[in-house]
Amino acid sequence: MKIQPKTLLTSAAGFLVAVAAWQLVATGPMAGGPLPTVTSVAVNLAAVVVTEAFWTSLATTVGIALLGLLTSAVAGIALGILVGSFEPFRYATVAVLEFLKPIPPIVILPLVVLVLGPTGQMSWFLVFLGCLLPIIMQTVDGVHDADPVARDTARSYGLKEPEILLRVVLPSAMPFIGTAIRVAAPGALIITVVAGLLGGGPGLGQSIYQAQAGGDYPTLYALVIVLGVLGMFFQGATSAVERRMLHWHESFREAAHR
Amino acid sequence: MKTIFSTSRTSSAATAAQPGKNAMTEEIAPADTTSAPPRLDVSHLAKTYGMGDKARTVIEDLTFTVDAGEVVCIVGPSGVGKTTLLKCLAGLHPSSSGRAAIDGRTISGPPPEMALVFQDYNRSLMPWLTVRKNLMLPLRHLHLSAAELKERCDDALAAVGLSHAEHQYPWQLSGGMQQRVAIARALAYRPEILIMDEPFASVDAQTRFDLEDLCLKIRRDFNMTILVVTHDIDEAVYLADRVVVLGSKPARVLRIVDVDLPAPRDQITTRSLPEFARQRTDVLSLIKRPA
Numbered sequence: 001m002k003i004q005p006k007t008l009l010t011s012a013a014g015f016l017v018a019v020a021a022w023q024l025v026a027t028g029p030m031a032g033g034p035l036p037t038v039t040s041v042a043v044n045l046a047a048v049v050v051t052e053a054f055w056t057s058l059a060t061t062v063g064i065a066l067l068g069l070l071t072s073a074v075a076g077i078a079l080g081i082l083v084g085s086f087e088p089f090r091y092a093t094v095a096v097l098e099f100l101k102p103i104p105p106i107v108i109l110p111l112v113v114l115v116l117g118p119t120g121q122m123s124w125f126l127v128f129l130g131c132l133l134p135i136i137m138q139t140v141d142g143v144h145d146a147d148p149v150a151r152d153t154a155r156s157y158g159l160k161e162p163e164i165l166l167r168v169v170l171p172s173a174m175p176f177i178g179t180a181i182r183v184a185a186p187g188a189l190i191i192t193v194v195a196g197l198l199g200g201g202p203g204l205g206q207s208i209y210q211a212q213a214g215g216d217y218p219t220l221y222a223l224v225i226v227l228g229v230l231g232m233f234f235q236g237a238t239s240a241v242e243r244r245m246l247h248w249h250e251s252f253r254e255a256a257h258r
Numbered sequence: 259m260k261t262i263f264s265t266s267r268t269s270s271a272a273t274a275a276q277p278g279k280n281a282m283t284e285e286i287a288p289a290d291t292t293s294a295p296p297r298l299d300v301s302h303l304a305k306t307y308g309m310g311d312k313a314r315t316v317i318e319d320l321t322f323t324v325d326a327g328e329v330v331c332i333v334g335p336s337g338v339g340k341t342t343l344l345k346c347l348a349g350l351h352p353s354s355s356g357r358a359a360i361d362g363r364t365i366s367g368p369p370p371e372m373a374l375v376f377q378d379y380n381r382s383l384m385p386w387l388t389v390r391k392n393l394m395l396p397l398r399h400l401h402l403s404a405a406e407l408k409e410r411c412d413d414a415l416a417a418v419g420l421s422h423a424e425h426q427y428p429w430q431l432s433g434g435m436q437q438r439v440a441i442a443r444a445l446a447y448r449p450e451i452l453i454m455d456e457p458f459a460s461v462d463a464q465t466r467f468d469l470e471d472l473c474l475k476i477r478r479d480f481n482m483t484i485l486v487v488t489h490d491i492d493e494a495v496y497l498a499d500r501v502v503v504l505g506s507k508p509a510r511v512l513r514i515v516d517v518d519l520p521a522p523r524d525q526i527t528t529r530s531l532p533e534f535a536r537q538r539t540d541v542l543s544l545i546k547r548p549a
Contacts, residue, residue, distance in 0.1 A: 149381035156348045156374040157396030157447060167395060171386045248386040248427055 061203035068127025080139020105130035118200030138180035142173025296323035302356030331494035334504030373444035434465030
């Protein structure tokens with residue numbers, strides 16, 4: 001997991017080129033337009049991050065995204081194990097799950113806003129729903145991937161079905177679940193922001209909406225940059241948790257055990 | 259080592275296993291009360307998969323017994339249904355007809371006094387658990403005291419010579435060591451009957467000899483009844499008191515060969531005995547001969 005200095009340098013160069021291109025476009029062809037310059041965004045960013053309102057809204061966004069991800073993980077793993085292990089559950093749910101899979105959670109946003117209002121609950125519910133399906137699907141795949149020899153081993157030692165599910169099937173499915181959660185994590189953040197942007201839920205989405213409504217483009221872009229950085233942290237954190245929990249799995253062994 | 263394993267059987271191991279015993283097996287009044295029933299009694303066992311036209315009989319009619327403290331090897335051509343037989347004996351599959359019984363009780367679910375060692379150690383050991391935790395996995399539902407849990411794991415690891423590897427993960431060990439972990443897990447469960455399915459088929463020849471001797475040592479030290487399925491005739495003759503030779507297909511008993519090689523057996527001296535050569539030729543000719 002050691003990053004080579006050369007790699008780091010190349011990444012930094014790529015980043016600087018992107019920023020320079022932005023500055024060029026903003027001062028050249030689009031000067032005076034809605035795209036602010038890098039410098040004005042930077043100044044605004046510095047002004048924004050010292051306000052208490054910013055940190056409250058940041059904390060709200062992170063809180064809702066994490067809570068949504070966590071609750072959908074718990075529910076998704078439990079449901080996935082049920083659906084994956086018991087045939088009647090599978091047949092009873094397959095039509096509903098396959099139907100819901102291609103529907104993005106944003107589609108039902110108006111309905112949820114109508115029921116729950118422009119609240120944190122509304123945002124949480126959308127995140128929960130958006131992350132739930134992929135986690136269920138991956139858990140089902142993981143359950144089906146559990147080795148029959150491992151199950152037979154547990155059964156031959158007199159373990160009962162609930163204990164086998166908990167101690168053999170669930171850990172076997174963890175690599176699949178880990179991938180699902182890692183992929184869902186940025187989605188949780190996106191849905192939280194969109195719920196604020198379009199549904200009026202609290203957090204950074206709402207702040208962005210207010211900046212846009214007030215025509216304060218430098219602040220708008222400052223907040224977008226904050227979101228980008230936040231997304232990177234989210235991705236990094238979930239990857240780190242995955243690596244830690246799945247240190248025994250083939251794909252992580254080398255990094256975790258020399 | 260000997261005393262540790264035999265004493266605890268009478269203490270918490272026996273009481274912990276007792277309720278399970280009644281639940282998993284049906285009491286059957288022995289017809290013949292004059293002599294003790296064999297530890298393991300397989301009579302007219304048959305296994306058919308599927309129904310009607312698609313029915314496939316894997317085991318036709320198997321009858322043999324294993325006495326207490328005996329090592330019995332089952333040999334036969336590959337694909338003869340040896341693994342199916344073990345799964346029936348271990349209570350993982352119901353048999354289609356006939357019965358298998360332990361001490362006169364028909365096996366209808368995993369018997370608490372039996373442990374199974376699979377050929378595929380890398381599929382049977384849990385990669386997310388350390389060696390010690392793999393050993394503890396089957397013991398959790400026995401609700402042992404922490405002291406007994408520790409003692410059982412320590413003893414089992416010492417018996418297979420892996421005390422130093424308890425905190426490693428199975429995949430950090432060599433194939434032979436992993437199979438020793440699987441055997442240690444069975445020992446920690448303190449079974450009276452140990453059943454092994456091609457246990458040494460996936461390791462190199464030298465390790466194979468070591469593991470065969472480990473198997474004989476376990477029988478000697480813990481007075482265990484051991485049933486080994488193998489396709490290796492030399493191995494069967496070296497290990498067994500009796501060899502059950504199966505013919506295909508479907509599986510049936512061709513003959514039960516008594517192996518009277520002197521104990522203790524040794525890889526070099528036993529295998530060079532003329533008697534050893536004669537016994538293995540006997541078994542081999544049974545298998546090679548067209549049925």
